[in-house]
Amino acid sequence: MDQNQENLLHRAKELDRQALAEIYDTFSTGLYGYSLRLLGDPDIAEDCVAETFSRFLKALHAGKGPDNQLKAYLYRIAHNWIADFYRRSPQVCLSLEESPDISQPIRVEEQVDRQILAGQLRRALFQLTPDQRQVIMLVFIEGWRKAEVAAALGKPVGAVKSLQHRALISLRKNLLISEQEDQYGPVGKFARNTT
Amino acid sequence: MDLSENLPETQLESWFTSLRQITPRSPAAMQNGRHQFLAEVNVLADPVSKSDRQRHIGWITSLIQYFKTKEYSPMYTTIASLILVLALMFGGSGAAALAARDSLPTQPLYQVKTFTEDLALRNTIRDSHRLQMHLDYAARRLTEMIRLREMQQDIPESTYQRFENHLDQALMLAVHSDDGEMVRALNQIRERLQKQINSLPSNLDHDPEMLKIHQMLQNRVGWAELGLEDPDELRLQSELRTQFNEQAQYQHQLGIGSQSDPEQDPGEGAFGPGPQQMGPNYGDCQPDSCGQAPKNMYGSGPQAEEQHRHGSESDQQPAENNPNPDLGNTPSMDQNPEPGPASNQDQDSKNNQDHSSNPESAQGKTGQIGKGGTP
Numbered sequence: 150m151d152q153n154q155e156n157l158l159h160r161a162k163e164l165d166r167q168a169l170a171e172i173y174d175t176f177s178t179g180l181y182g183y184s185l186r187l188l189g190d191p192d193i194a195e196d197c198v199a200e201t202f203s204r205f206l207k208a209l210h211a212g213k214g215p216d217n218q219l220k221a222y223l224y225r226i227a228h229n230w231i232a233d234f235y236r237r238s239p240q241v242c243l244s245l246e247e248s249p250d251i252s253q254p255i256r257v258e259e260q261v262d263r264q265i266l267a268g269q270l271r272r273a274l275f276q277l278t279p280d281q282r283q284v285i286m287l288v289f290i291e292g293w294r295k296a297e298v299a300a301a302l303g304k305p306v307g308a309v310k311s312l313q314h315r316a317l318i319s320l321r322k323n324l325l326i327s328e329q330e331d332q333y334g335p336v337g338k339f340a341r342n343t344t
Numbered sequence: 345m346d347l348s349e350n351l352p353e354t355q356l357e358s359w360f361t362s363l364r365q366i367t368p369r370s371p372a373a374m375q376n377g378r379h380q381f382l383a384e385v386n387v388l389a390d391p392v393s394k395s396d397r398q399r400h401i402g403w404i405t406s407l408i409q410y411f412k413t414k415e416y417s418p419m420y421t422t423i424a425s426l427i428l429v430l431a432l433m434f435g436g437s438g439a440a441a442l443a444a445r446d447s448l449p450t451q452p453l454y455q456v457k458t459f460t461e462d463l464a465l466r467n468t469i470r471d472s473h474r475l476q477m478h479l480d481y482a483a484r485r486l487t488e489m490i491r492l493r494e495m496q497q498d499i500p501e502s503t504y505q506r507f508e509n510h511l512d513q514a515l516m517l518a519v520h521s522d523d524g525e526m527v528r529a530l531n532q533i534r535e536r537l538q539k540q541i542n543s544l545p546s547n548l549d550h551d552p553e554m555l556k557i558h559q560m561l562q563n564r565v566g567w568a569e570l571g572l573e574d575p576d577e578l579r580l581q582s583e584l585r586t587q588f589n590e591q592a593q594y595q596h597q598l599g600i601g602s603q604s605d606p607e608q609d610p611g612e613g614a615f616g617p618g619p620q621q622m623g624p625n626y627g628d629c630q631p632d633s634c635g636q637a638p639k640n641m642y643g644s645g646p647q648a649e650e651q652h653r654h655g656s657e658s659d660q661q662p663a664e665n666n667p668n669p670d671l672g673n674t675p676s677m678d679q680n681p682e683p684g685p686a687s688n689q690d691q692d693s694k695n696n697q698d699h700s701s702n703p704e705s706a707q708g709k710t711g712q713i714g715k716g717g718t719p
Binding site: 174185207321 | 357360363374384386
């Protein structure tokens with residue numbers, strides 16, 4: 150953690166309004182995206198962000214909170230909130246296909262492929278364990294380095310590598326099952342092209 | 345195709361790229377969330393005193409919130425385990441002791457009651473406190489025995505022994521005090537025992553067990569009065585009886601002679617089975633087996649001879665002069681009050697013809713213990 154962020158966290162512990170606003174501006178958007186990918190609902194993702202910062206604030210007020218790795222701390226809170234959310238309402242299903250990037254116009258065929266792929270990936274991802282899923286999400290989708298993921302999970306880097314390795318093996322197997330179910334999707338196309 | 349082996353990581357990454365594209369966050373929603381967050385910051389940052397209710401009982405909420413935290417804390421887990429173990433140990437035993445407080449000797453929890461009493465005695469250092477506790481516990485035993493008799497139940501021998509032991513230990517503690525303290529303690533013992541005697545049922549003649557208790561108490565009152573009259577004499581008698589008990593116990597271990605039962609001796613209690621039962625033990629002693637205990641008790645020096653003579657003179661006092669008629673019947677160490685085989689004491693007493701020839705003096709006769717008609 151650089152000196153600037155350390156200083157920011159120090160001021161935040163004293164409930165400095167400006168420092169806290171800066172933290173919110175820095176991390177809330179990323180947290181929203183992370184929550185939205187896992188939750189699929191913008192409103193619930195907003196709730197997740199609000200609750201994450203609220204818990205962070207209460208921890209600071211109680212004299213607790215992180216001494217470093219602020220980003221990892223916030224993502225861990227969000228991840229726990231999402232896990233609790235699914236524990237409370239397991240019937241809620243992820244709808245990644247409902248969140249296409251509408252900023253750029255794309256062709257209909259490409260959009261359909263993307264939706265089918267997102268559906269297959271969603272099913273494969275949610276068959277992983279929570280830790281494996283978080284590693285995949287943070288490394289491949291959020292683009293975190295493994296050290297940051299390790300800090301977020303509270304595990305050693307070696308354990309993160311191991312988790313990632315096992316997660317990819319499981320993901321391939323899960324995608325194979327998806328390919329058998331839908332051989333006309335992107336995964337099926339890839340399988341046909343390689344054989 | 346085996347995708348699990350052939351699907352390259354680059355392909356996976358390209359697929360994941362499609363997931364990175366999400367609907368951008370609404371600026372209004374972001375501003376709203378930011379505003380809410382900063383409002384919460386303002387509330388927490390303001391140094392506003394809590395309401396009266398929160399100030400008074402807010403710690404309960406804090407405590408509940410503390411236990412709701414999800415973070416694992418090994419230290420608090422250890423402390424909680426320790427508290428639980430201690431609560432089970434002492435809380436459980438305390439409850440058992442409380443439940444056993446009113447139990448009777450024939451009930452299962454009675455052992456807990458006596459155990460806690462013994463424990464309390466062992467943990468008490470000051471002699472004055474120990475004396476008080478012995479008197480209290482003797483009173484408890486007496487109450488238990490009376491209740492048992494009221495319920496038409498037999499009194500266990502162990503309860504008699506505990507009762508007697510408490511009385512003797514109280515007397516021993518008094519004897520080992522200095523003069524002023526001893527007088528105060530003996531007065532206290534006499535008063536307590538007199539009250540206990542008065543509390544006994546009136547129909548003693550019909551109940552041999554109650555009669556036995558009555559005699560026990562009378563004997564100890566006699567010892568207390570002897571000590572009040574002449575503290576040194578009581579100390580001497582206590583010492584002699586201790587020596588005799590030890591000697592009898594030693595001979596019992598060697599398996600010779602003495603018919604005295606060390607099991608009935610209350611350990612360090614020199615008053616042992618009581619003055620009335622002491623005579624027969626001595627009477628049964630044979631010179632060979634007992635090592636001429638009665639004579640040796642006073643030693644062989646002139647002072648001892650003087651004491652022996654002094655005791656013999658006192659034997660000649662008539663029974664009417666005895667200030668305590670009940671205790672006047674207390675047999676002496678030199679005398680076997682019950683008809684039986686000729687004993688060492690009988691032979692010893694033949695040296696004094698007055699003793700054997702005067703039935704009246706024999707009735708009121710007391711030996712070294714019964715100086716001047718006192719026990």
